[in-house]
Amino acid sequence: METLIANLGLLVQNRQRELAELCDCDPADLPLILRQIRALNPKPGLAFDHAPAPVFPPDLIASQGAGGWRVELNRDTLPAITVQEDRLADGAADPAARAARRKALAEARALALALDRRGDTLLRAAAVLVARQSGFLERGPAHLQPLTLEDVAAELGLHASTISRAVAGRMIQTGPRALPLRAFFSRALPGQGHGEAVSRDTALDFVNRVVGGEDPENPLSDDAIVGLADRAGLQIARRTVAKYRATLGLASSYERRRQAVMGG
Template structure:
């Protein structure tokens, strides 16, 4: 055969530095984003803070008119919100019609109680359990999954043998090692990618399996991780090329791909310190019976490119020009990725408002079942992107400052053919306990019977689980003589 050249068209996803930065910024909480931006401004001379407009506090142009409702309003956020692309937009100002009626106050009640501003550190176990309860799994699989999640360490590795997990479940749940392995396979598909691996090789293979099939060097990376994981630290490019039977360029691509993987995926979650004040990322306010979503203002809204250095670049030459061009590109990437973060967050919150308007108006009992998969399908994004967007993000609402995860809940089929969210059921249990006779408190069985009469068939064990989650004591501990 004769060697010949030919062209072909194709698409592939490459994890560029710009894409890495976008994913990193998306999962940051607001205080962490502010710290990241401050560090970027200190190290990059092409970044600067935009000076506030002269002549007052900005109320004249109507930009900061929403700031009195609690969280500040960002100019770009207001413009983004005005470009609503769904049927809920009605009057051209970015508002959506709700179901009307009562509910929350017209425009919030200030900052709310101080206790709601203290952020709780989210652990890896919390992150995985939340995803587990939103997955389409049977109660038996969820119980096995919880045991697996409990055995995963802070780095994201499962150190306990599957046989020991099955044995630990034996008193209440008789399951085999094979059944535990099946549930582990589902846990390993959760965010962060690579979690639940039993060793470094499996962790890297899980991350490689999540990449597109046409990623450069993917096949060689799989072979290297599967057969050469113990020798990889000692092999250079030439040694890897010899072991894989490929040329130096391909071996370099394989090595670069392996180095881009995260050997400790669990460390991505749970890094937020205790006693950190919550800074809402956006606000949900009611205006004339409509729900409106705006991003909260912050230092990132004042970030801009230093015009002096940008003009200097036109006359620079040699090494100075190369340095300034590189810094200018980094500055533009950062500004673009911050804007993309805000747009993604707005898309997610808009979807949550559409789906959970009843929750905003009537409280937890009106919260409907909602999963990451449903939100991702509606806004055209991947589940992992939605998970990053809501992780450690807070929203200011007429009902207080809430984590975005409060808008998600698993569901249980009701007798009428619909679904009731776990949060709504917990609210019903709390109301039943509050209204009970203190001399004859309701047992878990009687609570289950009351819920069944209301059209929500729930097992006694499920009631006990929800009661414990609400920190409500058992019936014999709630007895009051007087």
């Protein structure tokens, strides 16, 4: 077994006879040995690690009231710096020490200001995401609207890279669940050039619903689904319908009709 593992390169090169000779076995035995290797656990130590995954508190909290959604920073998770001003008299140290104190204080103030700005950018970006994706929060992923980093950056007058850094790894508490801020972004799908652009989740939900409600003996073609989407005011291209139908595990209209006939 050790010899086989040490010479797996021969297997990749289809030099099975040479590998069998090194392992002192018959070439017909190699598939059985390989199946045994594939059945092994590559990380056996994990079976002894019973420590639960750490749960980190959210960076923001969104709550819904009579006036809509409200977003605030979770101050418990934000780093804070308190700068103590220099209280020493000017003559209490030599000029070099005073200069070093002034430099250290300036750096501390700059760091505190940078943290405040970062928190402000995070809060403003989250407020835009929650306002633009309220349907997603209230009714689920099918109501996720197309929204990109560039859209949020344009609304706040910032660069997209600034928004990307601000939301990276950040979580927001929305009622009973916590969501990554990245979940609020969704690019518009390519369409036919008219109608309302939709997000990936909206397209998936639409395709799943219309196929689920079709007449099994007269299933909808991809072109028919595009037509239904167009009448519903949604912009979904035929290739998108085919792609997401496959993602959902839905067969073509021909196969669905054949399955209905065979099942009947």
